[in-house]
Amino acid sequence: MELKDITDKNRIAWNAVMPYHQRVKKQEWDRNFHQPGYIIQQEPELSKLKELVIAGKSIIHLCCNNGRELLSLKNMEAAYCLGVDISEAAIMDAKGRASNCNIDVEYLRSDVYDLGKEYSEQFDLVYMTIGGLVWLPDIQRLFAIVNRLLKPGGEFFIYDSHPFTNILPWDGDTDTKIEISQPYFHPEAWEWSDGMDYYGGAEYEAPVHYEFTYTLSEIMMALIDNKIEIKFMGEYEKDISCGFEWLQQRNMKLPLSYILIGQKQKDINDGDKTNKPGRSTNSRI
Numbered sequence: 652m653e654l655k656d657i658t659d660k661n662r663i664a665w666n667a668v669m670p671y672h673q674r675v676k677k678q679e680w681d682r683n684f685h686q687p688g689y690i691i692q693q694e695p696e697l698s699k700l701k702e703l704v705i706a707g708k709s710i711i712h713l714c715c716n717n718g719r720e721l722l723s724l725k726n727m728e729a730a731y732c733l734g735v736d737i738s739e740a741a742i743m744d745a746k747g748r749a750s751n752c753n754i755d756v757e758y759l760r761s762d763v764y765d766l767g768k769e770y771s772e773q774f775d776l777v778y779m780t781i782g783g784l785v786w787l788p789d790i791q792r793l794f795a796i797v798n799r800l801l802k803p804g805g806e807f808f809i810y811d812s813h814p815f816t817n818i819l820p821w822d823g824d825t826d827t828k829i830e831i832s833q834p835y836f837h838p839e840a841w842e843w844s845d846g847m848d849y850y851g852g853a854e855y856e857a858p859v860h861y862e863f864t865y866t867l868s869e870i871m872m873a874l875i876d877n878k879i880e881i882k883f884m885g886e887y888e889k890d891i892s893c894g895f896e897w898l899q900q901r902n903m904k905l906p907l908s909y910i911l912i913g914q915k916q917k918d919i920n921d922g923d924k925t926n927k928p929g930r931s932t933n934s935r936i
C-alpha cells in the first residue's frame with residue numbers, strides 16, 4: 652500500500668474518533684484554557700521545555716490533534732505557533748478552542764508528509780508529543796522533513812511512549828498478567844479496526860487504521876541519518892499513553908515514556924531527501 656493510502660485511512664479513523672474524545676474531554680480543556688496562562692504540560696516534560704526556553708521561539712507541532720499542548724506553549728510566550736494535523740475534526744476542534752480562548756496560534760490541516768517548501772527553515776522548534784509517531788509510516792522521511800522545517804541550530808523535541816511498551820499488553824488492570832504479548836521488532840504495519848477512544852473507552856466499529864511501532868534504535872538512527880544531533884535522552888516510569896497506568900501503579904520501575912531532544916546541525920543542510928529514491932531504509936511500506 653502507498654504511504655498516502657495509509658495516511659488517508661488514518662485521517663478517516665481520526666475523524667471518526669474525535670466526537671468520542673470531545674464528549675469526554677472538550678469541556679475540561681475549554682475550561683482550562685479560559686484561565687490565562689494555563690499550562691497543560693507536567694513533569695518531566697515541563698522542566699525540559701523550560702530548559703529549552705520556549706519564550707520567543709517559532710514552533711511547529713506535528714500531529715497536534717486537539718491543539719492543547721500548543722496552546723500551552725503559546726502561554727509560555729512562544730512566538731509564532733503552528734499546529735499540523737491530518738484530521739479535519741481535530742483541526743476544527745483545535746481552532747475552535749484557540750479562538751474561544753483568544754490564544755494566538757494557527758492550525759493547519761495537512762498530512763505531515765505534505766508540508767511544502769514554504770515551511771522550510773521557519774521554525775526554532777519542531778515539537779511532537781504522545782501518540783504522534785506511531786501513525787507515521789516512514790520515520791526516515793519524517794525526520795528528513797523535521798530537518799527541513801528547522802532553522803539551522805533549531806531543536807527537535809519528542810515526548811512519547813517508550814518503545815519498551817510495544818511488547819506489553821495494552822490497557823490492563825491489577826490482575827493483568829505481565830507478559831510479552833507483542834514483538835519488539837515489527838517492521839510491518841499494524842492493521843486495526845477496533846475503537847480508538849482511549850479517553851472514554853467507547854466501543855464502536857472504527858474505520859480500518861494503521862500504526863507503526865519503532866524501536867529505540869530506529870528512532871535514534873533516523874535522527875542521526877537526517878543530521879539531527881541528539882542532545883538529550885531521558886527515560887521515565889510515567890505512563891503518558893492512557894494504556895499503561897495499570898503498570899505504572901505497580902511501581903515496577905519500567906521505562907514507560909521517553910524524551911528525546913535533538914538539534915539540527917548548523918552548517919549542514921542536506922536534510923530533506925524525501926524525493927530521492929532508495930533513501931527510506933526504515934520505511935514500512
Ligand SMILES: C[S@@+](CC[C@H](N)C(=O)[O-])C[C@H]1O[C@@H](n2cnc3c(N)ncnc32)[C@H](O)[C@@H]1O
Binds near residue numbers: 665713738763780
Ligand atoms: C494520539 S493523537 C495526538 C494526541 C496529542 N499528543 C494529545 O495529547 O492531545 C495523534 C494525532 O496524529 C494525527 N496524525 C496521524 N497521521 C498523521 C499524518 N500523517 N499527518 C498529520 N497528522 C497525523 C492524528 O490525526 C491525531 O490527531
